[in-house]
Amino acid sequence: MESSWCKVLLYLTLITNLTLQGVRGWTGEIHGRVVCDVCADSSVGPEDHVLQGAEVAVLCITKTGEVLNYQAFTDSKGIYRVAETMPASDRWDACLARPISSFHEHCTRLGDSNSGVKFSYNHPSGYSHTVRPFVYRPTNVPTYCI
Template identity: 65%
Template sequence: MMPLLERSWMGSMVLGLLFMVFIAGEAEAWTGAIRGRVVCDVCGDSFIGPEDHVLEGAEVAVLCLTKSGEVVNYQAFTNSKGIYTVAETMPESDRWDSCLVRPISSFHEHCTRRADARKGFKFSYDLPSGHSHTIKPFLYKPASVPTYCA
């Protein structure tokens, strides 16, 4: 036989879980994601070629305006494949309406200068729940271009 204290605790847990399921069923959730890459454009030619490589640890800022008018700010860093991802699940009424993605910095010691003129990329987020918006790669270049690029 289960002690009274354990039965009371388990009953509270079951009631809490049922309440969470009931509340979650009331509001429809929406999930969105933004992803992209950061690349070292070794030759500074604004094209991604075989000499170029991804940048791990590059910082990217994502600023989104929601349908309810709230501004949300995210900070992302690239992984070992040079990819950053920002994802959020929120009520449908608060979903992203428009976003601005901009590079902040590259921590790679040989590739720290911005290679492209874009300061950021602004777009309307009109994708359904569960889909992601992919941004064109942000490019950095080295302070001096290798001689094999000429």
């Protein structure tokens, strides 16, 4: 009878270990901001404002070579976020964040140096990467800026 209990205990230990190994996950986050450079002067001033509802795409390649495509929209503070939880062996390796569109009626022209940002993602689980702000400009700069 003792041998049966040993086998059951060994089996339960094996199942528990396999389950716990599968639970180990990795969590990452990428976030950034989208702003309207009202005077198109490449500096932040009191006339500039964040853009709510701007669309950003984030493309990531995992350590195993899988390509993941995310779509995010900015909140009322102009911040977009993408986050993922996955097995640690599949975590993000490199990513590209790029602006897609601004739905603000007066600020729709993408700034000159905002085609996208490539970066390696080397953060441990639970940490985030901040992408530099994406900037849109108005098609017509207001006269008070000139």
